[in-house]
Amino acid sequence: MAGLATPDLDADLERDTSSMPPASWQTVVWNDPVNLMSYVTHVFRSYFGFDAATAHRLMLSVHHDGHAVVARGPREVMEAHTQAMHDYGLWATVRKDPA
Template sequence: MGGLATPDLDSSLEHDLSQQPPAAWQTVVWNDPVNLMSYVTHVFRSYFGFDAATAHRLMLAVHHDGHAIVARGPREIMEAHTQAMHDYGLWATVRKEPS
């Protein structure tokens, strides 16, 4: 053809995507009729490393509001947190943070 150079669309797309911040996701812990409030507080302190006041505040949100957002970040990390909550016997989900 006439020797016109065409941009490498794949590499420019990859470059554009790498410049964008990762999408924000949330790990949400939901209330359940099984786990004691003290146990939920213990899980939040031991797994996430929250101080006692933060863990207690989040546990009360779960208890009174039905759920609490316990972490925000990249989807893969939120999925790992959600699996860990399941391993502790808590009900948790991952959801995309509203924009």
């Protein structure tokens, strides 16, 4: 197959990936008809260590907007946070950060 270009594999390996930001993910907590607002605030304070004002603001976002992004970071960490929210009885998912 003369005339076909072959990729330069060494050039691909030498490409600088350190300037590329790591993929960011989100833990999203969703509103549910079961948990009290005070309980959601308590979970945010005890698990994430948020101060009272931040936990309350995030809880109100869950209540009024239907969801709140409570954490951003590597996928594995966001999956652990999501599992923890499930363990507390909250509805939560992981999604890719659109930013």
